[in-house]
Amino acid sequence: MAVARLPLSIDHIPEEKRSIYDAEPVLSGRGMRIQWGHVVGLDGVDIDLYKGEVLAVIGDNGAGKSTLIKCLTGAYEPTGGTVYLDGQEVHFKRPQDAREAGIETVYQQLAVIPALDIASNLYLAREERRAGPLGSVFRMLDKRGMARRAGESVQNLGIQTIQNMGQAVENLSGGQRQAVAVARAAAFGSKVVVLDEPTAALGVKESGMVLDMIKQLRESGLGIILISHNMPHVWEAADRIHIQRLGGCAGVITPQSHDMGEGVAIMTGAKKLVQDQLDGAA
Ligand SMILES: Nc1ncnc2c1ncn2[C@@H]1O[C@H](COP(=O)(O)OP(=O)(O)OP(=O)(O)O)[C@@H](O)[C@H]1O
Numbered sequence: 020m021a022v023a024r025l026p027l028s029i030d031h032i033p034e035e036k037r038s039i040y041d042a043e044p045v046l047s048g049r050g051m052r053i054q055w056g057h058v059v060g061l062d063g064v065d066i067d068l069y070k071g072e073v074l075a076v077i078g079d080n081g082a083g084k085s086t087l088i089k090c091l092t093g094a095y096e097p098t099g100g101t102v103y104l105d106g107q108e109v110h111f112k113r114p115q116d117a118r119e120a121g122i123e124t125v126y127q128q129l130a131v132i133p134a135l136d137i138a139s140n141l142y143l144a145r146e147e148r149r150a151g152p153l154g155s156v157f158r159m160l161d162k163r164g165m166a167r168r169a170g171e172s173v174q175n176l177g178i179q180t181i182q183n184m185g186q187a188v189e190n191l192s193g194g195q196r197q198a199v200a201v202a203r204a205a206a207f208g209s210k211v212v213v214l215d216e217p218t219a220a221l222g223v224k225e226s227g228m229v230l231d232m233i234k235q236l237r238e239s240g241l242g243i244i245l246i247s248h249n250m251p252h253v254w255e256a257a258d259r260i261h262i263q264r265l266g267g268c269a270g271v272i273t274p275q276s277h278d279m280g281e282g283v284a285i286m287t288g289a290k291k292l293v294q295d296q297l298d299g300a301a
């Protein structure tokens with residue numbers, strides 16, 4: 020079992036949200052380590068994500084943010100460390116294993132297949148068959164149903180600029196592609212949704228919609244990991260903020276305990292996070 024560890028005094032969590040942290044984390048990593056030859060990507064990182072919270076992960080380029088979530092979701096096999104889902108040790112060998120366990124991830128390098136249409140991309144690796152013998156015997160795909168439900172997912176996300184679900188993804192703009200990937204994660208994540216820079220290619224309106232969707236997912240009790248370089252987005256949406264620096268965790272703060280300037284100072288090493296200060300001892 021992962022030992023629930025809150026690297027932050029409960030005083031810094033708003034009162035109405037504290038009960039979230041009484042439960043055990045939905046997803047945890049302990050001592051996550053990965054190296055390639057002499058290059059150390061992660062040097063033993065701990066991370067906890069609770070149900071009903073948005074945990075932001077911030078850090079400079081190359082700090083190990085993407086590597087950390089890849090090690091948690093089966094895209095990389097870590098050199099060391101243990102991953103727990105609902106307190107049970109798990110060993111994801113590939114992203115599909117994590118998806119089947121209820122963890123949907125939108126990786127930074129987008130996992131859409133340009134030549135396929137939007138509906139097919141949304142249902143990639145989880146195609147639905149037609150009802151009755153047409154589906155069970157002849158393995159016919161329920162294309163019309165998938166297109167309709169894909170349309171609903173995209174509509175729910177409020178991406179009005181996508182007109183036709185039969186359109187190939189290669190003809191979409193970068194932002195629209197990103198929106199399709201986020202819609203897919205939101206539609207299928209049952210426990211955890213991990214978003215690596217989900218608003219990087221999005222305009223102001225679409226970014227706002229993705230943030231709203233993240234908040235809706237949180238309301239429905241999912242745990243969300245949000246990696247972002249956009250500090251206003253992080254301070255708006257996050258419950259807690261994991262600061263990744265040089266392959267390690269430099270600390271976990273909240274938007275209430277630290278302002279953006281302080282967060283960035285810890286991220287760049289200009290300021291050190293002293294845990295005693297957080298706990299009110301100094
Ligand atoms: N497959 C790999 N082989 C070798 N080195 C790698 C590999 N994947 C990541 N790294 C290295 O690990 C370090 C962390 O990379 P990572 O992609 O996690 O950074 P990041 O924090 O996500 O940065 P960014 O903000 O630019 O996305 C980098 O130095 C990177 O070169």
Ligand SMILES: [Mg+2]
Binds near residue numbers: 085086127215
């Ligand atoms: Mg990255």
